[in-house]
Amino acid sequence: MDAPMGLGEFLRTRRARLRPEDVGLVSYGARRRVPGLRREELARLAGVSAAYYTRLEQGQSNNASAAVLDALAHALQLSDDEHAHLRNLARPSRTGRRPPERPACARPGTRQLIGAMGTVPAIVLDRRSDILAWNPAGHALIAGHLDFAAPDSHCDRPNLQRLLFLDPHTRELYPRWEEEAKRAVSSLRLMAGRYSDDRRFAELIGELLLKSPEFATLWQRHPVHNCVCGTKSFHHPLVGPLDLSFESLHMPDDSGQWILMYSAEAGSPSDSALRLLLDFLAPPSADPVPAHATEPLR
Template sequence: MDTSDAISDFLTTRRAKLTPAQVGLPDFGGRRRVPGLRREEVALVAGMSAEYYKRLERGNATGVSDAVIDGVSRALQLDEVEHAHLYDLIRAANAGAHPQQRRRPARSAQATPALQQTIDAMSTVPVFVQNARLDAVATNRLGRALFSEMLDDVRPPANAARFIFLDDRAQTFYRDWEAQTRQIVAVLRAEAGRSPYDRALSDLVGELSTRSELFRTLWGAHDVREHRTGLKAVRHPVVGDLELSFQAMDLASDRGLQMIVFSAEPGSATQERLQLLANVAATAPENAAS
């Protein structure tokens, strides 16, 4: 990923979302060549010279301080995830001039025996472990049953983004498929900022961009998001509609991996159907993702 272009595109798309009134500036009218704020207006609210901001938006991040990042984030009304993403992009751009700083700890490719044992013990809830590229690294039995359409008959590692954009079954499986597409791209975009030299991630983005027009469009929006908690509404081919809450936790002992635990509201139809799925899974051969 070209970090200079990423900085430029991210800042441009963020200021396009704002109006002068939203940042407390008067709008003196006149035709605007581009939607949203002008560069000069961003610079004014951020407390810096217009030339300095223009240089930053062109992708020149040399010597940019935390105070500058904070000022730009405040001016563009970035949320916490967007602020972190801008910081990552600028850090990566500066590291690009020093190749020895580019290396990051390798992303775990498979679950350790201890991790697999732990998630297998969580037998009453589906558990799904993924890396930052959204590859399926491990599941427990119920997790594999829940995501069978993504995991079965796929050469490992199965990948959530490939499933959503390249497998027609995803549009039936995810009842809110369009929202899921935006979420997936925003998560991958945030990871691209953290790991711009991850070759496997670049290859994945390139593949999806080539094969999916929707992915290309969403990728160009430069939206970023974290995947921490929420609701998954799915239509399982065996037990029907499920509404599952999820909690996603980074694993300190397995750097780069995230464990997602799904649960159903007690006494709900989803809980009954999840128990039915567990009964079905208990009679099937064990085949955890790896």
């Protein structure tokens, strides 16, 4: 992921979505060759020279001050997530050559935690959305067609975004697949700016760009949003429609690991469907013991 070029792409997409009247400029009805604001218009709004802004957008300058970035964010009417993304792109990490990274693993305590959740579907992921662990409910909800032990394989463990875009079973799980895909790309864009020196992250993005035209189209639009909570719709092959709330719990260390958890509103049809799904996981009850078997020997 080339951070300077990523910065230019991001600035162009955000400049293109604004019209002169959106920012108080008069266009006088002149035919515009490009959508949105011109470079010189945005530069004027941000209080920088057109030449400097052009160098910034073309990836020829990577030393923009915090004041300039804040001014650009204000002029472009960026959200808080987009503003943070702009800062990440403008100041990519310079860690030099990174040592080989060991495969990520969920901590024993984290596995114990999601195992104790019981009826709450829970999944442990790393910053690339590789699935490190799941409890039985989480596995049954999002990937019951995969082996439960699949996350334990460091070489080919499932990846949540790869499943979404490249796995037909997962695609059928989401009746609003386009909405889920946009949400996924928005999160990936934010993380890609934050970890611009992550080679494996770049490889994942490259694979999705190559294999999924839908991903490539969405990626080009450069959506950015930190999707930490909300609702998702499912159409599960075993229990049918489900509307579930999701929450993300990010680990306080620098591992980038987080837990994705789902729940249903108590008493709702989705709650009943989720309980039915969990019933499928329960081991069959033992055959009842005949009454005479409990009688004392004489």
